[in-house]
Amino acid sequence: MSASTPDATHAPAIAQARRWYWQRISAMVLALCVLIHLAVMVYAVRGGLSAAEILGRTQGNWAFGAFYAIFVVACAAHVPVGVANIAREWWGLGERAARALSLALALLLLVTGLRAVLAVVAPGGAA
Amino acid sequence: MTATLEVKVWRGKSQGGFSAYAVPRQGSQTVLDVVTHIQRHLEPTLSYRFACRVGMCGSCAMTVNGLARWTCRTHVTKVVGNDGRLEIAPLANLPVIKDLATDMTEFFDKWARAKGQFKGTRSRHDDFERIEPASAERVAANAGIECIGCGVCHASCDVVAWRPDYLGPAALNRAWTLVNDVRDVNQAERLRAVAGDAGCHACHTQGSCTERCPKQLAPTLAIAGLKRKVAKAAVRGEL
Numbered sequence: 001m002s003a004s005t006p007d008a009t010h011a012p013a014i015a016q017a018r019r020w021y022w023q024r025i026s027a028m029v030l031a032l033c034v035l036i037h038l039a040v041m042v043y044a045v046r047g048g049l050s051a052a053e054i055l056g057r058t059q060g061n062w063a064f065g066a067f068y069a070i071f072v073v074a075c076a077a078h079v080p081v082g083v084a085n086i087a088r089e090w091w092g093l094g095e096r097a098a099r100a101l102s103l104a105l106a107l108l109l110l111v112t113g114l115r116a117v118l119a120v121v122a123p124g125g126a127a
Numbered sequence: 128m129t130a131t132l133e134v135k136v137w138r139g140k141s142q143g144g145f146s147a148y149a150v151p152r153q154g155s156q157t158v159l160d161v162v163t164h165i166q167r168h169l170e171p172t173l174s175y176r177f178a179c180r181v182g183m184c185g186s187c188a189m190t191v192n193g194l195a196r197w198t199c200r201t202h203v204t205k206v207v208g209n210d211g212r213l214e215i216a217p218l219a220n221l222p223v224i225k226d227l228a229t230d231m232t233e234f235f236d237k238w239a240r241a242k243g244q245f246k247g248t249r250s251r252h253d254d255f256e257r258i259e260p261a262s263a264e265r266v267a268a269n270a271g272i273e274c275i276g277c278g279v280c281h282a283s284c285d286v287v288a289w290r291p292d293y294l295g296p297a298a299l300n301r302a303w304t305l306v307n308d309v310r311d312v313n314q315a316e317r318l319r320a321v322a323g324d325a326g327c328h329a330c331h332t333q334g335s336c337t338e339r340c341p342k343q344l345a346p347t348l349a350i351a352g353l354k355r356k357v358a359k360a361a362v363r364g365e366l
Contacts, residue, residue, distance in 0.1 A: 010319050010366055012323045012324055013318075013319045013322035013323045013326070013357075013361075013366055014322075014361050014366050016322055016323055016324055016326065016328045017322050017328070017357045017358050017360070017361035017366060018361060019328070020328045020354060020357075020358060021358045021361070021362070024358075085329075085331075088289075088290065089286070089289035089290055090289065095324055
């Protein structure tokens with residue numbers, strides 16, 4: 001590797017490389033989260049489950065909240081990268097429009113996801 | 128086996144149509160033999176490209192029954208069913224000059240854009256650099272250097288079809304052989320060239336290039352290697 005300092009002209013290459021490894025890392029997190037999520041879900045609903053029973057277990061359970069907050073953040077990092085590619089390649093959007101769309105989707109996933117986590121974890125059902 | 132082949136051949140440029148020809152079937156006949164028969168005996172104005180006829184030059188690739196293939200080493204028996212039908216079209220993802228001849232300019236310009244040129248420091252007056260044949264870099268470079276530049280991978284790649292500026296499997300494979308050339312001094316610049324929006328990260332690892340490469344190379348593997356190398360360089364701030 002020859003010594004050269006990164007400058008503004010290398011920004012797209014650096015951004016693309018970062019998007020790639022963040023998508024890889026978030027995919028690893030998601031793989032683990034989805035497995036735990038499915039296992040817990042199957043285990044928890046063995047005898048049927050009502051909304052009140054679910055909230056009874058989740059409210060005030062901050063470990064549960066932390067797990068799903070990580071899940072949401074991993075989704076918000078992972079999904080938009082793929083959607084930007086789909087928008088670019090299948091919907092015919094330009095690079096900038098695809099990036100803007102993916103950023104908006106990331107924010108939407110993050111806000112609605114974290115709000116949902118808060119709603120089931122906060123004691124007394126805040127949010 | 129039918130006595131004659133019913134061959135449809137593309138005539139025209141991007142606008143055009145298929146013309147049908149009846150070609151006598153022969154033993155050990157290649158698709159290039161079929162095209163040559165048509166041009167010599169049935170349709171003298173048919174344009175196509177070939178040179179070596181032995182799978183070295185990479186100039187005779189065409190779309191044969193829907194798939195990109197090197198025609199000089201594709202036997203008719205391999206691609207024709209019992210109905211004796213053959214459809215021959217120019218390579219996909221490249222502009223058609225006429226009939227079966229495509230304009231390869233953009234294909235090779237992409238090799239240049241991916242920094243596919245070797246840049247060393249030694250001159251003819253210096254001694255040879257000694258490269259350990261079993262070293263990891265040499266083995267990785269060896270795996271990709273037999274590319275003949277036929278364009279089959281480029282024509283088979285869906286990402287090239289969706290994103291025409293995507294450098295494509297051949298150019299990225301070439302870049303990967305040079306990334307593994309320890310004598311080359313243009314490494315940072317090359318990684319930057321293959322990292323952008325139209326570079327290695329656009330690859331979806333579908334593997335059509337590797338599936339169709341007549342030389343059994345694996346551009347998919349090369350591109351995966353570039354992704355890892357670029358990611359490491361980005362993390363270290365070397366990009």
